[in-house]
Amino acid sequence: MERFSSAGMLMSINQAASTMVHEENGTVICVEKCLVTSIIEYAETLLKDLPEIYGVTHMRTTVRFAENIETTEAVNRDLCVISAALHDVGLIEGCDFEHETVDDNHGVRSAVIARTYLNKSGGMEDEAIDIVCTSMAQHCFPGTQTTIYAKILWDCDKLNMFKDTMVDRYLHHWQQMGMTRENAVKRIERAREYYRETFFTEYAQNMAQRYRVGCARKTVNHNQHDK
Numbered sequence: 674m675e676r677f678s679s680a681g682m683l684m685s686i687n688q689a690a691s692t693m694v695h696e697e698n699g700t701v702i703c704v705e706k707c708l709v710t711s712i713i714e715y716a717e718t719l720l721k722d723l724p725e726i727y728g729v730t731h732m733r734t735t736v737r738f739a740e741n742i743e744t745t746e747a748v749n750r751d752l753c754v755i756s757a758a759l760h761d762v763g764l765i766e767g768c769d770f771e772h773e774t775v776d777d778n779h780g781v782r783s784a785v786i787a788r789t790y791l792n793k794s795g796g797m798e799d800e801a802i803d804i805v806c807t808s809m810a811q812h813c814f815p816g817t818q819t820t821i822y823a824k825i826l827w828d829c830d831k832l833n834m835f836k837d838t839m840v841d842r843y844l845h846h847w848q849q850m851g852m853t854r855e856n857a858v859k860r861i862e863r864a865r866e867y868y869r870e871t872f873f874t875e876y877a878q879n880m881a882q883r884y885r886v887g888c889a890r891k892t893v894n895h896n897q898h899d900k
């Protein structure tokens with residue numbers, strides 16, 4: 674299996690896209706694409722029993738944002754996608770969000786699980802594995818992202834809070850946990866206000882702005898419906 678090269682890791686998005694195919698005996702083979710796909714499948718296997726807002730649905734939404742992220746800095750999009758796919762797998766070991774710390778949280782545990790898997794499965798150089806694992810370990814607390822990849826993961830992860838289909842799931846989940854709809858809506862709004870201030874990329878800021886309109890309308894509809 675072809676490996677991510679050190680030189681290839683910091684190429685621009687367009688250049689990275691061109692490495693998605695590998696020519697061999699006249700046949701175009703999507704080597705890296707297969708690796709990314711198998712990593713996403715592995716993440717799905719781990720996350721399948723978690724609630725949608727932390728599990729497979731959240732992971733797929735985060736991956737989709739990572740596939741489409743735009744940034745002024747040169748990044749390898751595959752590494753963004755791999756970070757997005759594996760960033761919450763640490764939740765399979767259980768999680769007490771209230772008591773997480775910068776050094777001990779589900780992102781740190783995700784990085785440990787991911788490193789073990791990626792080392793064993795092959796196909797990525799140590800430097801590439803370090804990049805994705807650092808991103809995962811830094812995705813839980815604001816202001817701790819030290820790399821462009823960690824910043825992109827922060828944005829892709831938190832953008833879930835702005836996507837209508839995910840908002841429905843958050844509201845449903847929190848109501849099932851005993852929260853009133855009114856408080857669940859307020860929680861969404863507070864989170865959005867907060868995340869809007871923390872986004873690193875213009876892409877995330879624009880997406881947040883775009884989804885804001887849809888949600889505001891939806892929230893009003895929900896409240897009217899409840900009366």
Ligand SMILES: [Fe+2]
Nearest residue numbers: 760761779812
């Ligand atoms: Fe997380």
Ligand SMILES: [Fe+2]
Nearest residue numbers: 731760761830
């Ligand atoms: Fe997440």
